[in-house]
Amino acid sequence: MKKTLMSCLVGLALATTAHAGSLLPPGANDQSPSRLVAAPLPAGDFERQPVSFAWALDPKAALETPAPFVAESREYWAVVESGEMKAGVAIDTTAPGALIRISPVAMEKSGAVEPAELRVFKDGRLIDEPRSFQQRANAKQLQEAGMDVPDGSAIVQLDERLGQGRFQLQMPKAGGRYLVHVYEPNSDVVLKAQAQRGRLLAGDVVEVAAQLRQGEAKIGGGQVEGQLVSPSGQAYPLVFAGEKATAQLPLDADPAPGLWEVQLFAGGQAQGGLVQRDARTAIEVSRPTAKLGGGYAFDPAALRFSLPVQVAAPGRYEVRATLFATGPSGLAEPVAVAHSANWLDPGQRKLDLAFGPDKLPAGYGAPFELRFLELKDQARMGTLDTRELALREAGRPAPVRGRRMER
Amino acid sequence: MRYLLLAALAAVSSVCNANTGVAFVHGTGKQTNATADYWTSTFVNNVRGGLPNPANYVVINCDFTKYMWDSAAAGCLAGQLTTFINGKGITRLIVITHSNGGNVMRWIMSNPTWDSRYPNIIAKTVRVNALAPSSAGTPLADAVISGNVFEGALGWLLGYQNDAVRMQQTSWMASYNANYLYGTSGRPALPKTFRSVVGTDVDSAIWDSDSYCGGYTENVGLETTQNWLNSCSDGFLNCSSQSAAGSVWFQDKARMRGSEPLSHNQSRRACFGLDTILRTDMGS
Numbered sequence: 257m258k259k260t261l262m263s264c265l266v267g268l269a270l271a272t273t274a275h276a277g278s279l280l281p282p283g284a285n286d287q288s289p290s291r292l293v294a295a296p297l298p299a300g301d302f303e304r305q306p307v308s309f310a311w312a313l314d315p316k317a318a319l320e321t322p323a324p325f326v327a328e329s330r331e332y333w334a335v336v337e338s339g340e341m342k343a344g345v346a347i348d349t350t351a352p353g354a355l356i357r358i359s360p361v362a363m364e365k366s367g368a369v370e371p372a373e374l375r376v377f378k379d380g381r382l383i384d385e386p387r388s389f390q391q392r393a394n395a396k397q398l399q400e401a402g403m404d405v406p407d408g409s410a411i412v413q414l415d416e417r418l419g420q421g422r423f424q425l426q427m428p429k430a431g432g433r434y435l436v437h438v439y440e441p442n443s444d445v446v447l448k449a450q451a452q453r454g455r456l457l458a459g460d461v462v463e464v465a466a467q468l469r470q471g472e473a474k475i476g477g478g479q480v481e482g483q484l485v486s487p488s489g490q491a492y493p494l495v496f497a498g499e500k501a502t503a504q505l506p507l508d509a510d511p512a513p514g515l516w517e518v519q520l521f522a523g524g525q526a527q528g529g530l531v532q533r534d535a536r537t538a539i540e541v542s543r544p545t546a547k548l549g550g551g552y553a554f555d556p557a558a559l560r561f562s563l564p565v566q567v568a569a570p571g572r573y574e575v576r577a578t579l580f581a582t583g584p585s586g587l588a589e590p591v592a593v594a595h596s597a598n599w600l601d602p603g604q605r606k607l608d609l610a611f612g613p614d615k616l617p618a619g620y621g622a623p624f625e626l627r628f629l630e631l632k633d634q635a636r637m638g639t640l641d642t643r644e645l646a647l648r649e650a651g652r653p654a655p656v657r658g659r660r661m662e663r
Numbered sequence: 664m665r666y667l668l669l670a671a672l673a674a675v676s677s678v679c680n681a682n683t684g685v686a687f688v689h690g691t692g693k694q695t696n697a698t699a700d701y702w703t704s705t706f707v708n709n710v711r712g713g714l715p716n717p718a719n720y721v722v723i724n725c726d727f728t729k730y731m732w733d734s735a736a737a738g739c740l741a742g743q744l745t746t747f748i749n750g751k752g753i754t755r756l757i758v759i760t761h762s763n764g765g766n767v768m769r770w771i772m773s774n775p776t777w778d779s780r781y782p783n784i785i786a787k788t789v790r791v792n793a794l795a796p797s798s799a800g801t802p803l804a805d806a807v808i809s810g811n812v813f814e815g816a817l818g819w820l821l822g823y824q825n826d827a828v829r830m831q832q833t834s835w836m837a838s839y840n841a842n843y844l845y846g847t848s849g850r851p852a853l854p855k856t857f858r859s860v861v862g863t864d865v866d867s868a869i870w871d872s873d874s875y876c877g878g879y880t881e882n883v884g885l886e887t888t889q890n891w892l893n894s895c896s897d898g899f900l901n902c903s904s905q906s907a908a909g910s911v912w913f914q915d916k917a918r919m920r921g922s923e924p925l926s927h928n929q930s931r932r933a934c935f936g937l938d939t940i941l942r943t944d945m946g947s
Contacts, residue, residue: 307777307778309782309785317852355891357806393888397887401887403884403891439890454842455841514826538838574777595775
């Protein structure tokens with residue numbers, strides 16, 4: 257009886273007393289600033305009121321950090337002068353049915369490209385009209401279909417019966433310069449690009465894997481070049497070593513909104529002829545304007561975490577995380593998401609992340625885990641500090657009555 | 664059994680006592696009269712006719728050439744939804760989005776602390792019926808943007824595309840889905856239901872009258888653009904993109920009259936009974 261009463265009292269104390277601790281160190285997929293920068297505020301109106309929001313999750317949902325995007329390219333681009341277009345620009349293909357888009361660089365010089373003006377040759381012989389193209393569309397038709405090509409563009413698709421290899425595409429009335437885009441939907445020659453991490457901090461090193469393959473085989477004499485491009489177009493060279501490329505991000509990273517891009521240009525000798533491929537993938541680069549302070553306080557009754565934040569630049573900062581609770585199975589399962597944001601000036605600040613006891617399903621309780629914790633800079637659109645697993649808390653000793661499960 | 668009956672009665676009662684409204688949220692582009700220029704009044708009127716009070720509707724007109732978080736995009740949408748909710752006393756909001764409009768609405772639902780107007784919008788929203796949402800972007804955006812950046816001779820800004828197109832590149836949407844938006848695979852669910860209507864094919868045969876719904880010439884372009892897409896697509900978006908966030912309400916052929924597919928242009932028009940299905944949904 258005594259023992260039961262004692263454990264009940266201990267449990268009650270745990271349930272009602274706020275206590276403090278330290279966040280777990282960053283894991284392999286996390287980022288955490290080693291230094292902070294006092295970046296200026298961008299132009300714009302930003303929310304100034306503190307705002308908090310939380311919602312319940314289905315505990316059976318499987319959550320994980322998404323892997324970085326894998327870009328796969330079966331296409332390439334080239335700029336062609338009018339003289340070459342009049343004579344017939346060489347189009348190397350590795351599969352039947354290539355699509356060719358031609359866009360005038362300057363409409364006022366070149367005029368619109370009409371699909372009917374285009375002629376195609378193979379082995380020096382003109383392919384007659386009915387057998388040349390199996391699809392053709394002008395700019396208006398493409399734009400109405402949602403493909404936002406520049407005015408004056410046209411797309412033709414080589415008739416699949418013509419096979420693959422080298423073609424000449426001719427436009428007798430060409431003038432000025434054109435962007436020629438060749439896309440081979442049926443080709444097995446693919447350039448793949450994948451950044452090692454999908455988000456980085458200014459000053460970090462970008463690492464990208466680049467592979468040019470025909471099926472599973474490496475392309476003979478294949479070469480890949482590339483660059484890293486900021487949202488406003490500043491380019492930084494990528495340094496290649498085998499099938500990996502790296503680039504150093506500047507600490508004073510471009511403040512323009514949008515993502516950075518890794519751009520790769522590859523060429524080689526595939527079975528049947530020359531091949532070109534261009535690929536891109538996007539990464540988020542954030543300037544480290546604030547970081548998590550490293551500690552926390554937890555109020556188990558309110559299911560609220562208080563998180564110190566070290567701020568170097570004034571702005572609107574947000575913390576967001578997913579609360580995992582222990583369910584009847586004894587496993588930690590996701591039960592709620594909470595966000596909290598406020599305007600913070602430089603210095604030692606804090607943000608409170610309140611899930612609320614009403615978000616806890618019946619039968620779920622301690623131990624708790626805070627996962628997918630992120631500190632974001634809302635004014636500058638950046639992800640600053642992350643923890644896939646931020647903390648484990650004993651919290652309430654036993655499952656408590658909570659929300660009813662919605663199934 | 665008695666409890667089930669009581670629960671059903673309670674649900675019916677909450678719907679009956681509620682003041683339900685519908686908002687139509689357009690896709691990429693800057694709209695000033697989306698009723699006429701994007702949806703058509705036939706579509707809007709047929710759908711809102713299913714409301715207990717058909718006057719409880721708003722057709723959004725914002726600048727969705729901008730990034731989804733921009734004040735001209737999500738900020739504008741939040742402003743017009745808030746005015747609608749407050750002005751009409753809406754307690755249950757059903758949002759119908761098309762294409763990139765789904766991303767802008769998903770931005771609001773995924774980033775509730777970005778703007779103090781967002782929480783009330785989320786609280787009032789009962790569901791989003793996302794018609795052909797571009798949740799994972801489209802290879803067509805990749806295709807039109809890439810040409811402007813690969814050739815240094817062209818310069819970065821030459822042939823500049825709008826930010827919304829840039830944002831809907833597949834690698835960009837993968838980044839935003841991983842870092843800012845909820846509802847995709849492996850990510851937490853959105854705070855409210857987001858369910859998609861998926862267009863799976865394009866019918867553009869000149870001899871088939873069904874091709875004309877939504878405009879024949881528009882579908883001719885879709886036949887060409889479909890080459891950038893998978894065999895399952897609506898001519899602008901792969902089915903996988905349309906299905907990437909939230910849940911799939913239905914695929915076109917499962918519910919459309921005559922098992923017709925919905926091309927990307929047809930999924931915002933009164934084609935093959937889509938408007939009737941949405942109209943019926945207004946009452947639940």
